[in-house]
Each structure stands twice: as C-alpha cells, then as structure tokens.
Amino acid sequence: xxxxxxxxxxYITPELKRKKRMYKIDFLISIFLVCILFSYYIYAEYDxxxxxxxxxxxxxxxxxxxxxxxxxxxxxxxxxxxxILNTEDPFEVIYTEPVDExxxxxxxxxxxxxxxxxxxxxxINIPSIDCTYPILNETTDELLKISPTKFWGPxxxxxxxxxxxxxxxxxxxxxxxxxxxxIGEIIEITDIYNKKETVRYKIYDKYIVEPExxxxxxxxxxxxxxxxxxxxxxxxxxxxxxxxxxxI
Numbered sequence: 460x461x462x463x464x465x466x467x468x469x470y471i472t473p474e475l476k477r478k479k480r481m482y483k484i485d486f487l488i489s490i491f492l493v494c495i496l497f498s499y500y501i502y503a504e505y506d507x508x509x510x511x512x513x514x515x516x517x518x519x520x521x522x523x524x525x526x527x528x529x530x531x532x533x534x535x536x537x538x539x540x541x542x543i544l545n546t547e548d549p550f551e552v553i554y555t556e557p558v559d560e561x562x563x564x565x566x567x568x569x570x571x572x573x574x575x576x577x578x579x580x581x582x583i584n585i586p587s588i589d590c591t592y593p594i595l596n597e598t599t600d601e602l603l604k605i606s607p608t609k610f611w612g613p614x615x616x617x618x619x620x621x622x623x624x625x626x627x628x629x630x631x632x633x634x635x636x637x638x639x640x641x642i643g644e645i646i647e648i649t650d651i652y653n654k655k656e657t658v659r660y661k662i663y664d665k666y667i668v669e670p671e672x673x674x675x676x677x678x679x680x681x682x683x684x685x686x687x688x689x690x691x692x693x694x695x696x697x698x699x700x701x702x703x704x705x706x707i
Contacts, residue, residue, distance in 0.1 A: 567579070598624055607623050641662070675687050
C-alpha cells in the first residue's frame with residue numbers, strides 16, 4: 460500500500476531534469492533562429508522592392524524616340540572599337556561606334572549607396588512576360604540588384620551579340636519569367652544614346668548551361684544583330700540562355 464502512495468516526484472531523475480532543460484534551450488534557440496530568418500526575409504523583400512522602385516524610376520525618366528530602323532551594315536570609324544568574332548580569323552571583325560561616356564552630356568549618371576556610378580544604356584521590353592526594364596551599362600553584383608545589366612558585347616542594337624544578364628527572383632521582378640519565354644516571341648531593345656532606335660528581336664533558341672559556360676557570349680553573328688538573355692534556373696544551380704536575332 461505504501462508503494463502505491465509514493466509521490467511521482469520520486470521518479471523524476473536528474474537525467475529527466477537535464478533533458479527537460481535541454482528541450483527548453485532547444486525550443487528557445489529554434490524561436491530565435493526563426494525570428495532571424497523571418498527578419499532576413501523581410502529585409503530581402505524590402506531590398507528587392509526598393510531596387511525595383513529605382514529601376515522603374517530610371518525607366519520613367521528616360522526620354523528617347525521610338526524609331527525602328529533597319530540597318531545591319533557594318534560601320535567604320537576612326538574612333539571605333541574592334542570586336543573580334545573569331546580569334547583564328549583576324550579579318551572577321553565588327554567596327555562599332557561606342558558611347559563616349561566622358562563627353563556625352565546626355566548621359567544621366569546615377570550613383571549607388573556605395574558610390575558606384577552607372578547609367579542606363581538601353582531598355583528591354585518582353586511583351587509576352589510583361590517585362591520592361593532599363594539595361595544598366597555594366598555588370599556588378601551591386602548593379603544587378605537594381606536592374607538587368609549589359610554583360611558582354613557591342614553597344615545596344617549594333618552588329619554583334621549584345622548580352623544581358625538579370626536576376627531570377629522567382630517572382631514578377633527582373634528576369635524571373637525569362638525561363639518561360641518561347642521560341643518565336645519578340646524582345647524589343649531600345650538604344651538610348653547612340654542610334655536611338657528600337658529593334659525587334661525574335662527568339663530562336665533557349666537552353667540551359669552550367670555557370671562556367673560562356674559560349675553564349677560569342678560574337679560570331681554573320682554580320683547580324685543578336686541579343687542573349689542570361690538568368691538563373693529556379694534552383695540557381697544553372698543558367699538559362701535565351702538567344703534572339705533581329706526580326707527582319
């Protein structure tokens with residue numbers, strides 16, 4: 460009878476007390492980590508929305524004529540730069556007239572919080588996925604957070620392969636829906652400072668490559684104007700490449 464009336468507290472051993480304390484500590488740590496992750500998510504979304512606003516502000520401030528010009532001839536100039544199409548054939552080159560960043564008073568320079576100066580060199584419009592953004596003049600991690608950027612190639616709408624890179628945020632921002640485009644759809648590039656023209660490019664290829672594969676930036680275009688869009692796959696492990704050629 461005495462055994463039946465023994466308090467259950469006698470059965471709470473030191474080992475059980477230790478495990479109870481550990482459970483409490485683990486619970487508090489879990490709550491702390493969740494708070495940190497939630498705070499990071501809120502900040503990341505705030506940062507994306509802030510940069511999206513900057514990008515749209517740049518776009519709204521751009522003034523240019525929408526003038527479609529069909530001109531695929533190779534241009535020669537004393538002040539031109541040379542883009543070699545094939546290193547084994549030095550005669551196969553493109554001569555393009557670059558934007559003079561120092562003397563062009565029309566360039567609207569901007570500056571990031573870290574002091575990086577940049578400007579929008581063109582705009583891109585992909586009607587099928589409702590994607591319209593300025594294209595910034597160079598690619599850095601900082602500028603990629605603001606808008607799609609020029610990655611490689613000639614000036615916008617010059618002969619050659621104008622390569623553009625943009626983030627895939629798996630949302631409605633930047634190049635998130637570029638992986639969804641289809642062959643035959645149209646991409647419009649408007650050059651702001653050089654020819655001031657809008658050229659329509661028709662998508663002719665789409666594929667996935669490893670991050671270190673940069674063959675898509677080749678400048679061999681047989682004298683045509685082409686563009687290449689580059690963004691991440693949804694898992695960020697590979698790259699989606701979209702190739703488009705001037706729709707003549």
